[in-house]
Each structure stands twice: as structure tokens, then as C-alpha cells.
Amino acid sequence: MNKNYNIRSYVFIALFAALFVVMSAISFKLSISQVPITLQTLAVCLSGxxxxxxxxxxxxxxxLVLTAIGxxxxxxEGGVAILYGYTGGYLFSFLWSSLIIGYISGPLLRNETIWRSKIAAFITLFIVMELFGSLFVYLFGVPWMMHSLGFSFQKAMSAGCYPFLIGDALxxxxxAAIGVSLRPSILKLRETTGTRKLETTGTVIG
Structure with missing residues (x-):
């Protein structure tokens, strides 16, 4: 991977990190939930x-690293306490959500059979985003909340899962709609940041 690929990769990594921060700042809490409603999961889906x-x-x-240093x-907010607080399971799961979405969406974006129908492409991308950008997060977030706050499973689900399911689906x-609308731009971005080149060498798939 040449120097230009590296520079573009660093720039877009920083841009999507900033997007995540901005979408984290857009938040409010429901009276029935410990976890704030944010656009974080959307940022995670888009980053992958x-x-x-x-x-x-x-x-x-x-x-997460910048948060950890304060x-x-x-x-x-910042500091290690944020990462190990009751929302820490959600935050760390975002790493793997972005990784998995990036891994799966690459071949999907290039699969011409799927893209013969934009409806089929949209449904496929939606399933990927819903499974790995939303439901997957709760596998880590809910148990960590139970541990941190001493909640029962039912209480943790009521506080940190059920109220968010509809919003997460939206x-x-x-x-998915962004993926369908901007597919050519996404493929070009992946090419120009070296993602596709690395994929062909077997170093990374995305």
C-alpha cells in the first residue's frame, strides 16, 4: 500500500471518528432507560x-482511545470511567460491529447479482445493519449493564434494549438506504483508501 493510500485512510478514519463523536453528542434519555438514545449505531454502521x-x-x-485519555x-464526557461504566459493553461492541459490517458489506457491494434489484440490495444491507449494527450490540451491552448495575436480566433488557429496538431498526x-444510494461512491472510497487492494492480497477484507 503506497503513501497516498495511507494518507487517505488516516483522513477518513479521523472523519468517521468525528462523525461518531458528533452522533454521540446527539442524545437524550428516556425515563424508563439508563442508556441514552443516540445516533451512535448509525455512525458505526456507516463506518464499516x-x-x-x-x-x-x-x-x-x-x-475509545481518545476517550480513555480524558x-x-x-x-x-471522557475518561476511563466512561468506558467501564454501565454503557461500556455497548461501546466496546461497536468495534466489532464496525469490523463485521465492513467485512460483510464489501462483497455485497460488489455482488452484481444482488444489485440487479435495488430492493434486494436494500433488504440485504438492512439485514446486515440490523443484525450486526443493532442486535449484536446487545449481546455485550446488556450483560455488562447487568454486571455494572446489579440488574436482573429482565431489568437490564427493559432499561437497555427494548426501548431502543424500533429506533435501531430505523x-x-x-x-441501508445510504448504502444503496451511494454505492458507487462507497466503492470508490474503498478503492482509494486501499481497502480493496488489501483485500485482494488477503491482508484484510472490507
Missing amino acids: LFLGARNGLLSILLV LPMIHG KSVLA
């Missing part, structure tokens, strides 16, 4: 979709 597996993960990792990256719809 646009940047691929490796760079998508790195964009989220950058935010910068106000998450809901305007964010998955939006992410």
Missing part, C-alpha cells in the same frame, strides 16, 4: 460500510 473492516474498526478505536468524546433502514 464506507471504510471497510479494518479502517472502520480503527475509526471507532480512535474514539477527551470528551462520548456524550461530551437507523438500520437509513444506513
Whole structure:
């Protein structure tokens, strides 16, 4: 991978990290939930979709590292305590969500059979976003909340899962719609940041 690929990769990693921070800042809490409603999962979906597996993960990792050293990256707050608080399971799951979405979406974006029908492409992308950008997050987030707050499983689900399912589905719809609308731009971005080149060498798939 040449120097130009590296520079473009770093720039877009930083841009999508900034997108995640901005979408974290857009938040409010429901009276029935401990976890704030944000657009974080949308940012995670888009980072994997646009940047691929490796760079998508790195964009989220950058935010978590900056948060750990004290910068106000998450809901305007920073510090290690944020990462190990009751929402920590959700935050760390974002790393793997972006990685998996980046890994799976790459071949889907290039699959001409799927793209013969934009409806089929949209449904396929929606399923990927919903499974790995939304439902997957709860596999880590809910148990960590139970551990951190001493909640029962039912209480943790009521506080940190059920209230968000409809909103998460809508964010998955939006992410899939963006993927369908901007497919040529996404493929070009993956090419020009070296994601496709690395994929062909077997170094990373995204």
C-alpha cells in the first residue's frame, strides 16, 4: 500500500471518528432507560460500510482511545470511567460491529447479482445493519449493564434494549438506504483508501 493510500485512510478514519463523536453528542434519555438514545449505531454502521473492516474498526478505536485519555468524546464526557461504566459493553461492541459490517458489506457491494434489484440490495444491507449494527450490540451491552448495575436480566433488557429496538431498526433502514444510494461512491472510497487492494492480497477484507 503506497503513501497516498495511507494518507487517505488516516483522513477518513479521523472523519468517521468525528462523525461518531458528533452522533454521540446527539442524545437524550428516556425515563424508563439508563442508556441514552443516540445516533451512535448509525455512525458505526456507516463506518464499516464506507471504510471497510479494518479502517472502520480503527475509526471507532480512535474514539475509545481518545476517550480513555480524558477527551470528551462520548456524550461530551471522557475518561476511563466512561468506558467501564454501565454503557461500556455497548461501546466496546461497536468495534466489532464496525469490523463485521465492513467485512460483510464489501462483497455485497460488489455482488452484481444482488444489485440487479435495488430492493434486494436494500433488504440485504438492512439485514446486515440490523443484525450486526443493532442486535449484536446487545449481546455485550446488556450483560455488562447487568454486571455494572446489579440488574436482573429482565431489568437490564427493559432499561437497555427494548426501548431502543424500533429506533435501531430505523437507523438500520437509513444506513441501508445510504448504502444503496451511494454505492458507487462507497466503492470508490474503498478503492482509494486501499481497502480493496488489501483485500485482494488477503491482508484484510472490507
